[in-house]
Amino acid sequence: MPKKKKTKKTKKTKKTRLNKKSNINTLPKSPEKKISAAGPEDKPEIKKIKKQPTEKRVYNLKDFVVYPKHGVGKITSIEKANIGDIDIQFYKILVEKEKLTLTVPINQQSKLRPIASINQINKCISILKTKPKIKRTMWSRRAQEYDQKINSGKIYELAEVVKDLNKNTDIIADQSYSERQLFEKAYERLKSEFEAVLKVSPEEVQKKMDKALGRAKISEDA
Numbered sequence: 001m002p003k004k005k006k007t008k009k010t011k012k013t014k015k016t017r018l019n020k021k022s023n024i025n026t027l028p029k030s031p032e033k034k035i036s037a038a039g040p041e042d043k044p045e046i047k048k049i050k051k052q053p054t055e056k057r058v059y060n061l062k063d064f065v066v067y068p069k070h071g072v073g074k075i076t077s078i079e080k081a082n083i084g085d086i087d088i089q090f091y092k093i094l095v096e097k098e099k100l101t102l103t104v105p106i107n108q109q110s111k112l113r114p115i116a117s118i119n120q121i122n123k124c125i126s127i128l129k130t131k132p133k134i135k136r137t138m139w140s141r142r143a144q145e146y147d148q149k150i151n152s153g154k155i156y157e158l159a160e161v162v163k164d165l166n167k168n169t170d171i172i173a174d175q176s177y178s179e180r181q182l183f184e185k186a187y188e189r190l191k192s193e194f195e196a197v198l199k200v201s202p203e204e205v206q207k208k209m210d211k212a213l214g215r216a217k218i219s220e221d222a
Contacts, residue, residue, distance in 0.1 A: 078106075133160075150186050158186055161183075
């Protein structure tokens with residue numbers, strides 16, 4: 001019988017497989033949908049922010065506030081100014097003790113705080129009645145700490161400075177010059193807040209504070 005010719009099936013199958021693979025890779029990619037640029041009528045309007053963002057706390061005219069570095073001040077006016085197409089509102093704050101007027105934008109009022117409550121004032125009186133803390137560190141370091149507490153704007157820290165630097169007397173020789181300066185600065189800051197909260201005369205506030213501190217009676221000239 002005549003021999004049957006071998007068909008080259010294997011080669012063909014390999015070729016077909018290769019062709020299939022190559023066909024997969026060479027298939028025309030579906031055209032990607034290009035986002036067409038919006039026409040002039042489709043463009044969203046970009047509106048400039050005309051007003052500054054405000055914080056939650058809102059103070060009113062004639063309110064007393066505390067600015068940490070300067071103490072108690074009174075809001076004398078709430079004004080507006082237009083800077084770079086933005087309407088900015090700001091407080092004008094008069095710090096009477098320092099004869100200073102501050103301008104504080106409403107959206108940057110995080111430095112301000114409202115004056116203390118009656119309960120906070122009573123707690124300050126309790127702090128003034130306690131014994132002063134005597135530290136053994138160098139005076140220059142302690143003075144820096146006291147100054148930071150005074151400028152922190154925190155009323156309890158202010159009361160602690162007054163209590164720690166109090167000498168129960170008004171005799172100048174009992175205190176160094178720098179001690180006396182820091183004491184008077186803290187004392188006046190605390191006193192002005194007492195006045196604003198209690199709404200009494202400076203003389204009455206002074207008597208109240210001196211009684212708590214156990215200080216000798218200070219003459220009117222002083």
